[in-house]
Amino acid sequence: xxxxxxxxxxxxxxxxxxxxxxxxxxxxxxxxxxxxxxxxxxxxxxxxxxxxxxxxxxxxxxxxxxxxxxxxxxxxxxxxxxxxxxxxxxxxxxxxxxxxxxxxxxxxxxxxxxxxxxxxxxxxxxxxxxxxxxxxxxxxxxxxxxxxxxxxxxxxxxxxxxxxxxxxxxxxxxxxxxxxxxxxxxxxxxxxxxxxxxxxxxxxxxxxxxxxxxxxxxxxxxxxxxxxxxxxxxxxxxxxxxxxxxxxxxxxxxxxxxxxxxxxxxxxxxxxxxxxxxxxxxxxxxxxxxxxxxxxxxxxxxxxxxxxxxxx
Ligand code: NAD
Ligand code: MLT
Numbered sequence: 512x513x514x515x516x517x518x519x520x521x522x523x524x525x526x527x528x529x530x531x532x533x534x535x536x537x538x539x540x541x542x543x544x545x546x547x548x549x550x551x552x553x554x555x556x557x558x559x560x561x562x563x564x565x566x567x568x569x570x571x572x573x574x575x576x577x578x579x580x581x582x583x584x585x586x587x588x589x590x591x592x593x594x595x596x597x598x599x600x601x602x603x604x605x606x607x608x609x610x611x612x613x614x615x616x617x618x619x620x621x622x623x624x625x626x627x628x629x630x631x632x633x634x635x636x637x638x639x640x641x642x643x644x645x646x647x648x649x650x651x652x653x654x655x656x657x658x659x660x661x662x663x664x665x666x667x668x669x670x671x672x673x674x675x676x677x678x679x680x681x682x683x684x685x686x687x688x689x690x691x692x693x694x695x696x697x698x699x700x701x702x703x704x705x706x707x708x709x710x711x712x713x714x715x716x717x718x719x720x721x722x723x724x725x726x727x728x729x730x731x732x733x734x735x736x737x738x739x740x741x742x743x744x745x746x747x748x749x750x751x752x753x754x755x756x757x758x759x760x761x762x763x764x765x766x767x768x769x770x771x772x773x774x775x776x777x778x779x780x781x782x783x784x785x786x787x788x789x790x791x792x793x794x795x796x797x798x799x800x801x802x803x804x805x806x807x808x809x810x811x812x813x814x815x816x817x818x819x820x821x822x823x
């Protein structure tokens with residue numbers, strides 16, 4: 512029996528090798544589909560492979576009578592209607608480990624760039640201005656990094672921050688004293704993290720419970736001059752509340768990789784000189800993209816051929 516696999520986001524060619532190798536799979540790659548194009552096409556496919564660009568809505572799922580498996584080449588599955596998938600007996604697999612290191616490295620790059628105003632200084636120099644006064648930074652050594660969400664990525668960020676001689680204070684409902692002790696960090700409540708941190712980095716998934724977790728009230732609890740990094744998901748930090756907190760001087764800077772609505776070409780947060788940003792690039796390395804695509808491809812091949820999956 513031949514199965515049809517649709518790939519709708521750019522995936523590493525090396526990473527989809529397990530699919531290419533499989534003789535009973537027919538692969539279609541269409542990375543510029545509109546939501547309506549996807550709804551029209553999906554009925555013919557047994558498997559769908561995506562990254563974060565494609566949104567798999569209930570409507571997509573209801574128009575997919577043959578769909579058996581959705582593979583998310585990455586961690587977050589917030590772009591898939593999981594309830595609808597479950598109702599229709601469609602299994603969802605992701606790649607939870609493949610981009611952990613890249614996301615942690617990107618977070619640390621954002622932290623350094625934020626503390627030393629590197630993007631702003633570069634922009635100034637590109638505009639042919641030699642300005643040394645406007646970009647006075649702060650050291651991160653001996654500062655407290657507050658981590659909200661100490662899962663795979665948060666833990667890697669904590670280890671790196673320790674290496675930079677920062678104090679790490681983390682909140683995660685599942686963090687034990689034992690794990691905190693082993694990592695050489697302090698376990699705190701969300702309030703303690705918000706109250707005490709000089710830099711705060713968000714590493715939770717986007718869930719009902721974490722949407723707008725960092726809202727006006729949360730900003731109120733933070734230290735004056737705090738700096739925020741969000742390389743997790745747009746929607747966890749309320750963008751209007753962040754904008755207001757920066758304008759009134761509560762927040763000294765923010766480094767954002769993710770946004771409530773993506774993609775976009777202009778955004779009010781980017782009008783603020785205190786904000787630095789990347790267009791959802793934390794997992795965009797050769798290594799991570801190859802790894803996440805291999806993981807989901809292997810699960811798709813196995814599942815379609817009656818085998819087990821590693822990351823349901
Ligand atoms: P993970 O599941 O290993 O860790 C998430 C942690 O968040 C868990 O330990 C969980 O207990 C904790 N958590 C859940 N709810 C919480 C809450 N209310 N408060 C505090 N902690 C809470 O996931 P991960 O691999 O570390 O990835 C985290 C998120 O980062 C992903 O869900 C994804 O959305 C995002 N991500 C983004 C990029 C990017 O390109 N920007 C790349 C990879 C992952
Ligand atoms: C993820 O959740 O893994 C990230 O959004 C990375 C991505 O898919 O680009």
